[in-house]
Amino acid sequence: MADCYEGDASPAQGTFVSWGGDNLGMLTSVRVNAGRAQLVDVTSVNATVIGSGTNSRVLREVGVASVEPASVSLTAYNTGVSLSENDRGDTRFLSITGNNFSYTGNAILMDYNIIANVGSFVTISLDFQFTGG
Secondary structure, three states: OOOOOHHHOOOOOOOEEEEOOEEOOEEEEEEEEOOOEEEEEOOOOOOOEEOOHHHOEEOOOEEEEEEOOOEEEEEEEOOOOOOOHHHOOOEEEEEEEEOOEEEEEEEEEEEEEEEOOOOOOOEEEEEEEEOOO
């Protein structure tokens, strides 16, 4: 495991997100789930066998069958984008750039929630799914 020092940390300030060319405003958080790889069994008939009799085991081999596309959840103050319930399911170009990371591609707006509490700023939470490829 690599050592991590305070000087290695990257600040989140300056992270920029746009969807369909529109800036999504002052972000409070961005979470990218890079997507899991799905494995497939590729064990051959000539695989290594350990042990004998009822205690024998075959050493399995696996390969990558597919990789799920990344998904993104973010929360922002004033998105700068006018959204309605009809925008769910829309696919537009999503660009996320931060300090030492970047994700770009076509993404589907899966869901959004507007949170308006008395005495607080209105925030919006958006969930996207990249289309893959």
